[in-house]
Amino acid sequence: MKLRPVFHALTALVSVSVLAAAEQMLITVTHDLALARPSETIVIPWSQVNAALPGAMLQRIAVKDAAGHVLPYQVTNVAPQAKDPKGVGIAYGELIFQHDFDAGEKSATFTVEKIDSVAPVFPIKTFGRYVPERLDDFGWENDKIGHRTYGPALAAPVLPGVTKEVLVTSGLDVWCKRVNYLIVDRWYNKGHDHYHKDEGEGMDMYQVGPSRGCGGSGVWDGKTLYVGRNYKSWKVITNGPVRTVFELTYDAWDAAGTQVSEVKRFTVDAGHNLDQIESTFSVAADAPKEITVAIGLNKTPADKNQDASVALTASAATGTLTQWVTQKTNGELGTALIMPLGAFVGFTADSLNELILAKATSGQPLRYYAGAGWSKAGEFKSQADWNAYVAACAMRAASPIKITVASK
Numbered sequence: 001m002k003l004r005p006v007f008h009a010l011t012a013l014v015s016v017s018v019l020a021a022a023e024q025m026l027i028t029v030t031h032d033l034a035l036a037r038p039s040e041t042i043v044i045p046w047s048q049v050n051a052a053l054p055g056a057m058l059q060r061i062a063v064k065d066a067a068g069h070v071l072p073y074q075v076t077n078v079a080p081q082a083k084d085p086k087g088v089g090i091a092y093g094e095l096i097f098q099h100d101f102d103a104g105e106k107s108a109t110f111t112v113e114k115i116d117s118v119a120p121v122f123p124i125k126t127f128g129r130y131v132p133e134r135l136d137d138f139g140w141e142n143d144k145i146g147h148r149t150y151g152p153a154l155a156a157p158v159l160p161g162v163t164k165e166v167l168v169t170s171g172l173d174v175w176c177k178r179v180n181y182l183i184v185d186r187w188y189n190k191g192h193d194h195y196h197k198d199e200g201e202g203m204d205m206y207q208v209g210p211s212r213g214c215g216g217s218g219v220w221d222g223k224t225l226y227v228g229r230n231y232k233s234w235k236v237i238t239n240g241p242v243r244t245v246f247e248l249t250y251d252a253w254d255a256a257g258t259q260v261s262e263v264k265r266f267t268v269d270a271g272h273n274l275d276q277i278e279s280t281f282s283v284a285a286d287a288p289k290e291i292t293v294a295i296g297l298n299k300t301p302a303d304k305n306q307d308a309s310v311a312l313t314a315s316a317a318t319g320t321l322t323q324w325v326t327q328k329t330n331g332e333l334g335t336a337l338i339m340p341l342g343a344f345v346g347f348t349a350d351s352l353n354e355l356i357l358a359k360a361t362s363g364q365p366l367r368y369y370a371g372a373g374w375s376k377a378g379e380f381k382s383q384a385d386w387n388a389y390v391a392a393c394a395m396r397a398a399s400p401i402k403i404t405v406a407s408k
Contacts, residue, residue, distance in 0.1 A: 024408040025052035025112040029099065031401045035392055037101035039271025040401060041243060042110070046075065046092035049112060052407045056114050057089050063097050066109050072122035073097040076238040076245075096242050098270065111408060125270035126244035127182050130234050134192075135164065138234050139175075139184040140244060140266065144273045144379075145372050146175030146184060146202075147214070149248065155230040170228045170250060171213030171298070174206035176333065176374040198330075202374070205303045205330045211352040212296025214335045215370025217262065217279050219255035220294040220357060225350050226255035228262060237265075244268040258287045265365070274336060274371030274393055281360050289362040292345065295370070296353035297335050302327050311383055312354060318394040319344040321356045324383035331376040334386030338369040338394045369397060 029042055049056055058075035065071055078093030099108055128140030136151030155168045177183055179201045187195040187204075195204050212218065218227035231248040238245045245267050252261040260283050267276040281291060302308030306327035313322045319339040326332050337356050343366055345357040360366040373380040373389065380386045 026408040027110040036103040044095040074242040124240040143180040171208040171216040177202040211298035228253040278365035294355040
């Protein structure tokens with residue numbers, strides 16, 4: 001009995017010592033799949049980092065894997081007007097880094113610690129921006145593939161004395177890369193007639209026109225696809241090195257008598273051929289809140305004079321729709337859509353597009369995935385390769401990782 005006060009005092013002393021020594025944050029990531037998860041993106045709210053490592057600053061931390069290797073990371077600022085007058089590291093959004101899970105590796109641990117020196121600047125692998133030098137395109141890319149879409153200036157009629165292209169579409173374009181560095185700025189600097197040829201880095205060999213391109217959306221009434229025009233406005237939320245997030249807003253359009261508008265949020269992660277897209281549709285107050293939407297792949301996406309053939313694969317079991325487009329000299333291009341099974345309705349087509357259907361609720365985001373892979377980039381040599389990649393992506397999307405955080 002006399003030892004108990006001493007025991008309690010020692011326990012309290014040890015507890016205080018542990019708290020004082022909690023200079024590392026321990027992150028454990030688990031998942032339930034046997035397959036590999038390359039470039040798995042791990043996102044930790046900064047509030048949890050701040051709680052475990054008070055005073056941590058984005059430029060003075062190190063993220064390490066279990067072997068002690070320093071990992072590239074990104075810290076977002078989701079509230080640009082946020083203040084931190086005491087300098088305690090509270091005005092951030094998220095900590096983001098990646099890990100390659102091998103097949104059968106279902107758990108991995110990481111540490112975050114404060115450091116005295118300034119952390120290195122990591123290679124930028126994701127990027128997106130408004131492109132005023134080419135009317136008002138919006139371009140984005142990662143280390144695997146590039147994309148762009150089009151703003152109202154491209155859709156505007158030609159004025160007297162002005163020479164420009166006119167294209168009215170909310171479809172999404174594909175830029176095929178054979179390099180892992182960023183090319184959006186480089187290609188726009190080269191100009192239109194150059195990036196439509198492969199001059200060593202890849203090329204724009206994908207046709208959009210009025211179609212949905214690779215992942216554009218519309219409203220389906222059972223017979224007709226009703227689509228919006230070019231995006232109206234853009235907003236970049238975070239930009240690399242690991243993840244880029246941006247939004248495109250579309251003006252309302254008529255869908256069989258109902259006015260529908262849309263905001264698309266794109267999440268572009270390093271190491272992935274497919275982007276995550278969340279489309280939030282809004283309908284008039286007196287209209288039904290549930291609508292059927294269609295996400296499309298252009299039926300004829302190949303360059304002219306390429307004697308192209310298109311092989312289509314639709315899988316209701318996985319909610320996936322893929323194309324394998326063979327061109328005479330441009331190589332082969334895989335395109336894909338993944339619709340989570342909770343929203344998936346089925347497949348259909350119109351004159352321009354192969355379509356995957358889903359139920360959406362007004363004001364609530366509909367999540368899906370869209371993207372492409374080019375044979376000349378070296379990873380996908382056949383339709384079987386591409387379909388296997390997309391099927392694995394669908395499995396990973398349906399079984400997300402689990403993250404726990406503690407002080408160490």
